[in-house]
Amino acid sequence: MSATATIAPESIEAVQSAICTHEQIVVRGGGTKPLLSAASTGQTVLATHRLTGIVEYAPGEFVFTARAGTRLQEIAAALAEHGQYLPFDPPLVAAGATLGGTIATGLSGSGRQRYGGVRDFLIGVRFVDGQGRLVRGGGKVVKNAAGFDLPKLLVGSIGRLGVIVEASFKVFPQPPAYVTVRAPQPTLDDALTAIARLSSSAFDIEALDLLIEDGTPVLYIRQGGLATTLEARQQNLLSWLGGGAPLPNEAAFWTDGSVFGWAPAGWALVKTPVTLNTIPVLEQALHAHGAQRRYFGGGAAAWIAWPGELTALDALLTQLQLSGLILRGEATWPFVGARTGAALVARIKHVLDPANRFPTL
Amino acid sequence: MPSDNLLHDLGRLIPATRLLRRPAEMTPYESDALTAFRARPAAVVLAETQEEVIQTVRLCHRYGVPFVARGSGTSLSGGSLPVEDGVVIALNRLNRILHLDPRQRIAVVEPGVINLDVSRAAAPHGLYYAPDPSSQLICTIGGNVAFNSGGAHCLKYGMTANHVLGIKAVLPDGEVVQLGGASLEGVGPDLTGFFVGSEGLFGVALEITLRLLPKPALYRTVLAAYDSLEAAGDAVAQVVASGLLPGAMEIMDALAIEAAEAAVHAGYPRDAAALLIVELEGERIQVEAEFAHLLQVIESSGAKTVTVAKDDADRARIWKGRKSAFSAVGRLSPDYLVQDGVVPRSRLGEALATIERLSRAHQLRVANVFHAGDGNLHPLILFNGRVPGELERAEALASEIIHMCIDLGGSITGEHGVGMEKRQHMPTMFTETDLEVMAELRRALDPHEIANRGKMFPTNEAPALRSHGLHPLERQGILSRE
Incomplete structure (x- = not known):
């Protein structure tokens, strides 16, 4: 590790010249997903921690623009002053995650259940590609169909197509109050059926997670809205479910989930997109391997804490035709499992980074 | 002209009844809902299977002949306009x-x-x-x-x-x-x-x-009338700022109200300068509580009259008027142009006032029916293409509106796309580098630039033929330009 150097440009121009003068670059934001910004010998870390600050925020517009290195904590606090929030509920906010890192890793949290993920709220981006070119895609208004959707291309690009330097997001008013129901289920099948029914129901659900607690599937269902109506809405939900109970200290539960407080230290952490149909067989295999796991977004994805070698998880996911992104763990390649669209990504990368200054994607 | 080889190979791939070559058969495919432009392709493939589409694309690639994939041809930006002497791949039959x-x-x-x-x-x-x-x-x-x-x-x-x-x-x-x-x-x-x-x-x-x-458990819809378009625009900003998140917020101006009333009798107040429709949706208890809040915001926004939809039929009537307003206004005039630029929502009032001023300056009527909650304008510029100079004035007016959107920090298009219609405005919104990178990405996937050539990117190509009047489907009320 000692053979890696770190540079921290203070301006977009400095990012451009840094890219032109370094042969191998790894971009690092807050470093909260360590594997995705890990550098090896000969690589230069381009840290974004000096590229910070909210550039533009008009609360009445429900849109903000900030430099990529800005910590989400700062953004969340600025939004909260006006009763607004990031509806895609990015993870690791309290751990120091940055705006750029969140886009580049394409991560959303439990709150994505209500309105969608990071891809659905990013409206514009400025990035420096592997040739040092400053490129803009999208804009600063909530609706925009002009040009190719470069912002979406950068979601999940892990800093390997370019360095995101600035981004614009739309935001929403935050529900003034929340309540959560904890509802243990007799079997996994029952849990998945409950998720399917809830997701197709007219209940407005902010978050819908499935945990396995001592072998028992447990649903955590969060509702949000006007404090005056929440109690009645929760009662409706409880009687519709025919079970479960209000969760005390519900905010702490979701905050702890957001920083993966449940995942054992030293274990690898992987995100795997799933569906209600793929969960049963994955769940069985994860249980057999002694992995800890938590499903979020109404069964849209799993966070997997993996105790052993990641090659075993890679084989497992490949066999199930699932894919995964490693946030932390020992690996030389950030993905595990099956992969689609790799050939297309390679063609795109050749345009944006022909000299391969950024690692392979 | 495409090589005879391509047409020959297509003939082996696609049965003659689904490979249109005669001008009379191809007329419906010469333009889309941007009726000011048309172009005649060399052939239209009525594809019935995915494999036929794949093989047609491969043939076009092999011979370097442009193709345009097309659905129902409702694009307002000329997005499905054929390339002269290219191939149109019609996809309506792949409808499973x-x-x-x-x-x-x-x-x-x-x-x-x-x-x-x-x-x-x-x-x-x-x-x-x-x-x-x-x-x-x-x-x-x-x-x-x-x-x-x-x-x-x-x-x-x-x-x-x-x-x-x-x-x-x-x-x-x-x-x-x-x-x-x-x-x-x-x-x-x-x-x-x-x-x-x-x-x-x-x-x-x-x-x-x-x-x-x-489907949401409950919709609650309110219709508010204002004395000016600007006041309605400002009301939108107030609703957005109030912390409510409506499912839809739409504005119509006097011309649109009049046309919609004449067309479908939506029951709109006829003496209003502008109408604002706001709809909340969601869980019953929550929506009822929010709706009470919404009505307070609307009341204090200077609305002249406020009408609440009593039931589903009432709501359907309000939306029918809104959704038919566009084609209804279109019938008031021999020709019209539609823009769909976007402005920040807090600047809607200002944008609408500017459009009104530009309309007077160019002596052309402009109707406004639009997605106000997104700041997505739809100025409909009425003109008569047979009057010398009117089309040019309409285009000049449209261009000024687009520039206004960019100056206010918005976009040249919210939902219609760039197509061929707004391609010349891309350089006002994006830098040369932005466009260069987009063009390189395109060529990485399409080295011969055969897929929908002539769209999105500014070119020096000769414009397609001009035509006049409504699209045949529009006259029948099947198609509407929005």
Whole structure:
């Protein structure tokens, strides 16, 4: 590790010249997903921690623009002053995650259940590609169909197509109050059926997670809205479910989930997109391997804490035709499992980074 | 001219009844809803299978002949305008809903499926497909994907891109790719999102996985009348700032009100300068509480009259007037142009006042019917193409409106796409480098630039032929320009 150097440009121009003068670059934001910004010998870390600050925020517009290195904590606090929030509920906010890192890793949290993920709220981006070119895609208004959707291309690009330097997001008013129901289920099948029914129901659900607690599937269902109506809405939900109970200290539960407080230290952490149909067989295999796991977004994805070698998880996911992104763990390649669209990504990368200054994607 | 070899090979691939070559057969494919332009292709392929689409694209690639994939031709930006002497691949016959999974709330459809048919198929399960362009009775999902179509309900749930989870596509060089899948989440670059809105330049979507939403328990709709367009625009900013998140917020001006009333008797107040429709949706208890709050905001926004939809029939009537307003206004004039620029929502009032001033300065009537909650304008510029100079004045006015949108920090298009109509405005919104990078990305997928050539990027190519008057389908009321 000692053979890696770190540079921290203070301006977009400095990012451009840094890219032109370094042969191998790894971009690092807050470093909260360590594997995705890990550098090896000969690589230069381009840290974004000096590229910070909210550039533009008009609360009445429900849109903000900030430099990529800005910590989400700062953004969340600025939004909260006006009763607004990031509806895609990015993870690791309290751990120091940055705006750029969140886009580049394409991560959303439990709150994505209500309105969608990071891809659905990013409206514009400025990035420096592997040739040092400053490129803009999208804009600063909530609706925009002009040009190719470069912002979406950068979601999940892990800093390997370019360095995101600035981004614009739309935001929403935050529900003034929340309540959560904890509802243990007799079997996994029952849990998945409950998720399917809830997701197709007219209940407005902010978050819908499935945990396995001592072998028992447990649903955590969060509702949000006007404090005056929440109690009645929760009662409706409880009687519709025919079970479960209000969760005390519900905010702490979701905050702890957001920083993966449940995942054992030293274990690898992987995100795997799933569906209600793929969960049963994955769940069985994860249980057999002694992995800890938590499903979020109404069964849209799993966070997997993996105790052993990641090659075993890679084989497992490949066999199930699932894919995964490693946030932390020992690996030389950030993905595990099956992969689609790799050939297309390679063609795109050749345009944006022909000299391969950024690692392979 | 395309090589005889291409036409010969197409003839071996596609039965003669579905390979149109005669001018009379191809007339309906010469233009789309941007009727000011038309172009005659060399051939139209009425594809019935994905394999036919793939093989046609491969032939076009081999011979370097441009192709344009086309759904129902409702593009307002000339997005499905043929390339002169190129090939049109008509996809309306690829109209199967391949798979509808209510448990996972997804539908896998072919590109020729009509937008509204997805919601119809999902309805028995209490689900619907959210994006609702006004042409949803006729427009296809393939076209929606190509142009990232919007609609009246984008405010809360976003545009087409926010509802497409996966795409199987044939790239312009004939490679077939699978992007995304059935999950709402993904890893790696969001290729599905990147493909949506690429205006046909990245190839043809063959199978599209759509996300379905549960129908809300309750809608509450209010109609407020104002003395000026600016006041209605300011009211939108107040509703947005109040912390409410309506499913839709729409504005119509006096000309649009009058036309809509004449067309469908929606029961709108005729003496208003502007109407604002606001709709809340969601869980019953929550919506009722929010609606009370909304009415306070509306009352204090200077509304002249406030009408609340009493029941579903009332709500349907309000929306019918709104959705028919466009074609109704269109009938007031021999010709019209539509823009769909976007401005920040807090500057709507200002933008509307500017449009009014520009309308007077150019001595052309402009009607406004638009998605106010998104700041997505739809100025409809009325003119008569047979009067010398009017088209040029209309285009000048349209151009000034687009520049105003950019000056206010907005976009040249919210949902119609750039197409051929606004390609010359791309350099005002994007830098030379931005456009260069986009062009390089395009060539990485399409080295010969054969997929929907002449769209999105500014070119020096000769413009297509001009035509005059309504599209034949528009005259029949099948198609509407919004």
